[in-house]
Amino acid sequence: MSGPQCCENPPTLSSRCGAGGVAEIGGLKAYVSGPSDSKHAILLISDVYGYEAPNLRKLADKVAAAGFYVVVPDFFYGDPFAPATTTLQVWIKSHGADKGFEDAKPIIAELKSRGVTTIGAAGFCWGAKVVVELSKVSLIQAAVLLHPSLVTVDDIKDIKAPIAILGAETDHLSPPELLKQFEEVLSTRPEVNSYVKIFPGVAHGWSVRYKVEDEETVKQAEEAHQNMVDWFNQYAK
Numbered sequence: 001m002s003g004p005q006c007c008e009n010p011p012t013l014s015s016r017c018g019a020g021g022v023a024e025i026g027g028l029k030a031y032v033s034g035p036s037d038s039k040h041a042i043l044l045i046s047d048v049y050g051y052e053a054p055n056l057r058k059l060a061d062k063v064a065a066a067g068f069y070v071v072v073p074d075f076f077y078g079d080p081f082a083p084a085t086t087t088l089q090v091w092i093k094s095h096g097a098d099k100g101f102e103d104a105k106p107i108i109a110e111l112k113s114r115g116v117t118t119i120g121a122a123g124f125c126w127g128a129k130v131v132v133e134l135s136k137v138s139l140i141q142a143a144v145l146l147h148p149s150l151v152t153v154d155d156i157k158d159i160k161a162p163i164a165i166l167g168a169e170t171d172h173l174s175p176p177e178l179l180k181q182f183e184e185v186l187s188t189r190p191e192v193n194s195y196v197k198i199f200p201g202v203a204h205g206w207s208v209r210y211k212v213e214d215e216e217t218v219k220q221a222e223e224a225h226q227n228m229v230d231w232f233n234q235y236a237k
Contacts, residue, residue: 017057018057020061020070026108028075028107031057033069035067037115038068038069040067040069040232041068041071042071042121043104043122044063045073045122046127047127047205050075055209055210056072059207059208063232066229068232073104073107075099075100075127097126118236119139119140119236122143123143123146125147132155144164144166144232145166146207146228147174159192161192162192162231164194164197164228165196166197168202168206169202170202183196199220201216206224207225
């Protein structure tokens, strides 16, 4: 994920955006939205820009409106990627998806201790790898990957939860050719419900790093958001 496409259209981060609030769950700060007594929770796992991205929090509120308790953890401990001060190659050394996977475990454990019975997870770019790892060990009941990075064909072979993969037509990190390989692997595993969808005319990151004035990209992002909510309604409730 060292290409420049991973970092295009960086968001203006804001700790006060969104209709929800910030709480501590499983030892991490997290943006939370939706009914805290819901039996159905969704983890949204961010790209490298972290949990204060306004479009991501707006999406969390949208998912919460479907009846889920939505948790957007700060897996970067207040240190999201900042292009002005570091390079992605340097930053990623101390912010690996393997650590995100380990940090997600106590969050899931706490949600279950509160009475949550089903958990879905969606990952964006960096976050997609974390979601894949959670699915391999059956810690989640539904998975959605949006413009993933770091995810390999071998990863897809080990997926256990129903999975939707939403990709971009222009994506050097997960090009359509790779997503078609994912689809081929999943087609040999009928026990795992799945689908792969490639959105035309958009680029890596579009679902959360769209510009509001770009009407076509916004339209495609909203379609992806609805696909995600529909998937969670089907498999995480």
